[in-house]
Amino acid sequence: MKVSPIRNEQDYDNALKRMSDLLGKADRASKDEAEVLQALTEKWERANHDLPPPSPLEAIRFRMKQQGLEPRDLVPMIGPRSRVSEILKGRRSLTLDMIRALHRDLGIPLKSLVGEDEDASNAVPKLSKAAREGLAAFGIMKEREGYAAFRMRAFDGGPPSAYLRKTRTLRTNAKTDTGALEAWCAAVLLKAESIKLPKKRSAPYAEFGPTLARLSAAPNGPTLVAGALAGVGIIFVALRHLPGTYLDGAALCRSDGTPIIALTIRHDRIDNFWFTLLHEYCHACHHLNGETNAILDDLEVKSVASEDDIEQQADTFAQNALLPQSLSAKLVDPELTPEDIEAIAEQAGVHPAIVAGRWQREHADYRRFSKMLGRGEVSALLFIENDD
Amino acid sequence: MDSTPFRFRQDIVTVLGHICLSGRPGYENLMLVSGRIRLIRLLRGALGDLAADLRAFAAELEEAEWTSEKAALKAYPHAEVDAHRLTIPFDEQHCVVVAVDYQSGIALIEFAGLKADRLRNPLRRGARS
Numbered sequence: 001m002k003v004s005p006i007r008n009e010q011d012y013d014n015a016l017k018r019m020s021d022l023l024g025k026a027d028r029a030s031k032d033e034a035e036v037l038q039a040l041t042e043k044w045e046r047a048n049h050d051l052p053p054p055s056p057l058e059a060i061r062f063r064m065k066q067q068g069l070e071p072r073d074l075v076p077m078i079g080p081r082s083r084v085s086e087i088l089k090g091r092r093s094l095t096l097d098m099i100r101a102l103h104r105d106l107g108i109p110l111k112s113l114v115g116e117d118e119d120a121s122n123a124v125p126k127l128s129k130a131a132r133e134g135l136a137a138f139g140i141m142k143e144r145e146g147y148a149a150f151r152m153r154a155f156d157g158g159p160p161s162a163y164l165r166k167t168r169t170l171r172t173n174a175k176t177d178t179g180a181l182e183a184w185c186a187a188v189l190l191k192a193e194s195i196k197l198p199k200k201r202s203a204p205y206a207e208f209g210p211t212l213a214r215l216s217a218a219p220n221g222p223t224l225v226a227g228a229l230a231g232v233g234i235i236f237v238a239l240r241h242l243p244g245t246y247l248d249g250a251a252l253c254r255s256d257g258t259p260i261i262a263l264t265i266r267h268d269r270i271d272n273f274w275f276t277l278l279h280e281y282c283h284a285c286h287h288l289n290g291e292t293n294a295i296l297d298d299l300e301v302k303s304v305a306s307e308d309d310i311e312q313q314a315d316t317f318a319q320n321a322l323l324p325q326s327l328s329a330k331l332v333d334p335e336l337t338p339e340d341i342e343a344i345a346e347q348a349g350v351h352p353a354i355v356a357g358r359w360q361r362e363h364a365d366y367r368r369f370s371k372m373l374g375r376g377e378v379s380a381l382l383f384i385e386n387d388d
Numbered sequence: 389m390d391s392t393p394f395r396f397r398q399d400i401v402t403v404l405g406h407i408c409l410s411g412r413p414g415y416e417n418l419m420l421v422s423g424r425i426r427l428i429r430l431l432r433g434a435l436g437d438l439a440a441d442l443r444a445f446a447a448e449l450e451e452a453e454w455t456s457e458k459a460a461l462k463a464y465p466h467a468e469v470d471a472h473r474l475t476i477p478f479d480e481q482h483c484v485v486v487a488v489d490y491q492s493g494i495a496l497i498e499f500a501g502l503k504a505d506r507l508r509n510p511l512r513r514g515a516r517s
Contacts, residue, residue, distance in 0.1 A: 012425070016422065016423055016425075016496065019422060019423075019487075019494075019496050020487060020496060020498055023472060023487040023488070023489050023494065023496055024471060024472040024487065024489070031489065031491070031492050034489065034492060034494060035420075035492055035494065037422075038420045038422050038492075038494050038496075039420075041422040041423070042420065042421065042422055045422065045424045045425065049424055049425050049428050051424055051427060051428060051431070051443065051446045052443055053443060053447055054440060054443035054444040054447055055440075058440035058441075058443060058444050059444045059447060059448075061437075061440065061444075062440065062441050062444030062445065062448075063444070063448075065441070066463070066464055066465070066466065066476075067465060068465070068466075107448075107451075107463060108448070109447050109448060109450070109451040111447065111451070112444065112447045112448075149439055152431065152432075152439070153432055
């Protein structure tokens with residue numbers, strides 16, 4: 001008889017099956033093996049499959065249901081009928097005496113009656129009205145599904161903190177609404193769950209960056225991105241940002257580890273779309289791993305080299321993929337004409353908006369060439385398709 | 389760390405068992421629970437009352453002190469008993485099946501889902517050889 005450590009879900013499932021076979025057997029060896037397997041499986045579960053606790057009200061209602069109790073049966077523990085009614089409607093909190101009585105008489109765990117300690121990372125954040133409306137507009141929430149249930153579904157049944165603690169959010173705005181940010185991540189993860197990748201595909205590789213950039217030259221370039229990324233094993237999701245998130249894009253891992261690139265099209269310009277895409281592509285190739293499963297970016301926030309070199313690396317990767325250094329050197333000329341911009345773009349094989357946008361940044365002049373940036377064109381292509 | 393699986397031996401079992409169990413306060417009485425993943429899988433698609441019931445049940449099971457079938461039935465009077473298995477109804481459609489070894493104090497959640505699914509799958513009914 002072999003007993004092995006549990007290192008993955010397969011080991012865990014096998015251990016549970018073995019336990020099923022052993023429980024009910026009366027011999028000592030079976031009981032001992034079951035005890036060891038129990039210890040191993042419980043350790044794995046606590047590390048990997050955290051179950052959120054019930055609220056005090058949920059705990060009381062469940063016990064009432066199991067014992068076939070009516071509200072009047074709670075009178076000895078809670079007090080008059082009116083008070084029982086208030087408690088069951090969530091209008092009044094339990095007192096210490098009520099908690100003691102409910103635990104003693106009904107056996108409801110004290111932990112459930114006291115409720116979870118205010119661990120902000122696991123508490124369901126209150127979404128702003130605007131964020132709630134934005135989330136509903138995505139059409140990802142089920143009918144009559146509350147935000148808490150939606151959030152739980154997105155984060156694999158466990159507390160979002162287990163997922164989000166591996167998130168890098170250094171490059172986010174100080175005013176960011178973290179509740180809305182979490183809701184947006186949840187929506188991306190759920191949307192990604194329904195996307196299937198082709199069986200024949202490669203792993204993401206850096207050299208694919210310039211190929212991806214050249215898709216921008218096509219009039220419908222943004223609509224070609226999902227297919228191109230699927231070929232290198234990446235899921236592409238375009239999802240509008242939620243109010244308060246100040247987010248351009250993100251690189252995340254789906255529950256099965258598949259990389260996701262999600263863009264918000266917040267600035268809705270062709271140059272911004274392709275730069276953010278290539279920036280996140282660099283993260284997906286180089287920076288997502290067991291330690292970091294989500295990188296969220298507001299690209300208006302300047303990265304600081306000393307503490308944030310992966311952001312600098314991704315910026316440089318995107319710049320070079322979109323425009324080789326030999327061509328970007330031509331942008332130092334302050335007197336370039338629209339025809340010059342188009343010629344450089346043609347040489348690079350990319351959309352002129354990318355060259356125009358780079359020139360604007362180099363010269364801090366955001367008026368010139370502004371009509372070449374393709375404002376509104378990306379969302380028109382991506383979100384109208386999505387809406388259909 | 390040596391990743392070679394070790395051979396099952398009585399002394400290792402005893403030592404490992406004590407190390408693992410002694411971390412739980414009052415461990416002599418509380419049930420040792422495994423199989424939470426089955427509740428979590430059901431929880432993923434669950435809404436409203438069912439989701440709340442699953443969370444409440446998991447919390448209760450953690451605190452259960454079942455030394456006999458009678459004690460388990462006292463907590464869940466509507467449960468059905470089939471040998472060492474308890475089938476606890478949650479609502480008209482859903483149930484949870486827990487295999488229990490009262491002597492060792494182990495509770496294994498074997499199934500959580502639709503009653504109809506459980507009836508369709510003979511393995512899940514405990515018809516093991």
